[in-house]
Amino acid sequence: MRKWFGYILIATVLVFDNSVLAIVPFPGRTGRAIQQDTTGYVSPFRDQNERCFKCHGQSKYEYSNENLGLTVKALMCSERIVDRNQFYSSNHKSFSCTDCHSEGYAEFPHPGELRMEQKFNCLDCHGGDPAYEKYQFEEIDSEYRQSTHFKLEKEGFSCWKCHNPHYYKLNIRDNKNISEAVIYDNNLCLNCHANFKNFQLLTDAMEINIVREHNWLPNQSSHFKSVRCIECHAKANDTLLVAHLIKPKEEAVRGCNECHSKNSILMSSLYKHLSKEERKSNGFVNAVMLNQSYVIGANRNEYLNLISLIIFGLVLLAIAVHIIFRIKSSIKAKGGDNVSVS
Ligand code: HEC
Ligand code: HEC
Ligand code: HEC
């Protein structure tokens, strides 16, 4: 019985105390051998890109070594694999690989000097272009220059480090599903802050354990699924849809009331993109707007409530069964040889 009680306790802990990193799915680059994309998007450069994808599209590639007269098979390291599906779903899906990379890459082995190639940055293409005015690239750039990561530019930090050149896709702007957008945005930070391989490229600092650093936050995994890192770490910005000024850690939001109050900071960050209409039809934001007594977090998830009730019931049951067995065995003991068990 004691064993069962233990199992149920462990199950309870697993349900409620799941580590954030195990829950948040990570869109890492996998080495799966996908041969064809399944996005349905037809790129004007599909064939041209296949020249690159035939090696960079999966974990195995081949080339013919003319000196040896052999076809050599080798493994492509995961960092150099570009997933077709994610590329053909990204903002830059209509691009040819050689719009951003030198045509020289069509050759293999790639000429050594290409490693020294200067890469375009976002503003090279988007800066001063009225077509992209609504994104406010210049304002974002100036925020980035004041952010804590900017000091790492000389180590190689750039907009591309958060905006994966092959996969970046607009999210919060046109995603009605807030939790999906939260996960997308948080994974973008966790790509370094939960992946030491990438983190160490930019600093000699020790690995930061994100879960431990946020132990002060109750229901951490639940918070990390409902709010973005930037809610607490970026300086509020009235005009930008996505604030880009990441502050030093000392200035991060810690007060529960900043969010759990009538004038929550989330109204001008995470929920900013929802129009008034959508806010009205969205249950919980609706409550914030219309019912002044509403406080974020006060209405709990019904399923969680149900699960916790069931688990509570199971625990009670286990205790009851346990007690019955104790009483039974003590009666047996008493009846058997008159030894009192208290
Ligand atoms: C025959 C296989 C093959 C083909 C085809 C190929 N690559 Fe590569 N590519 C590699 C390998 C292997 C590496 C890693 C070794 C190296 O850097 O040469 C690499 C490295 C790279 C790198 C990283 C270089 C660096 O600085 O680290 C880029 C960028 C690149 N390839 C782009 C392309 C583009 C763009 C195309 C298509 C025009 C292409 N490759 C076609 C095999 C290939
Ligand atoms: C919008 C511009 C852009 C397009 C389009 C693009 N790349 Fe890249 N690529 C970059 C940038 C920028 C980097 C360097 C990223 C960095 O410094 O973190 C890069 C890096 C790479 C690397 C080195 C490994 C890595 O991820 O850092 C490979 C390999 C590569 N690209 C292959 C490709 C292939 C294959 C395609 C076409 C399917 C492609 N690229 C299309 C901008 C682009
Ligand atoms: C080589 C030029 C080039 C570079 C570099 C570049 N972009 Fe783009 N970007 C474009 C073009 C062209 C489009 C439009 C593509 C289309 O409509 O198919 C685009 C589309 C976009 C879109 C979608 C716009 C929309 O309204 O659909 C966003 C967002 C975006 N880029 C952000 C970025 C960011 C952030 C960076 C840097 C990390 C960047 N771009 C780097 C040329 C570039």
Ligand code: HEC
């Ligand atoms: C520390 C990480 C980080 C860096 C560095 C960064 N961004 Fe972003 N950026 C984000 C996040 C997170 C989002 C939100 C993505 C989403 O949900 O659409 C975003 C969104 C954007 C958007 C879309 C905003 C909108 O209105 O929809 C643009 C444009 C953009 N970034 C440009 C840039 C440019 C330009 C740079 C470099 C000067 C840059 N970013 C550097 C994290 C970063």
Ligand code: HEC
């Ligand atoms: C490309 C890797 C990378 C990405 C992506 C990234 N970071 Fe960082 N971040 C770092 C590194 C490296 C440091 C500096 C560690 C050091 O040297 O102290 C850092 C430092 C920080 C700090 C502490 C800054 C200080 O001055 O105290 C915060 C907070 C932070 N990042 C938040 C974020 C957030 C939020 C995001 C996503 C929007 C993000 N980071 C995305 C690599 C990254």
Ligand code: HEC
């Ligand atoms: C509810 C607010 C909140 C959220 C959400 C949040 N953080 Fe933090 N974060 C903080 C506070 C407060 C600190 C502690 C600052 C201090 O130590 O004084 C901190 C510390 C950090 C540090 C610095 C640790 C160090 O010792 O250098 C990093 C890096 C960091 N957070 C990244 C993230 C990332 C990545 C996410 C998203 C997955 C995130 N944070 C989500 C509030 C938050």
Ligand code: HEC
């Ligand atoms: C950056 C904003 C933010 C901060 C800061 C913040 N919370 Fe939350 N919290 C949220 C959001 C959003 C939810 C989810 C609300 C919902 O789904 O209704 C939440 C949910 C909760 C829940 C319910 C958890 C659950 O599983 O349903 C509790 C309890 C909670 N927060 C306590 C706190 C405490 C205590 C602090 C301060 C130490 C704090 N929060 C700080 C935004 C925040």
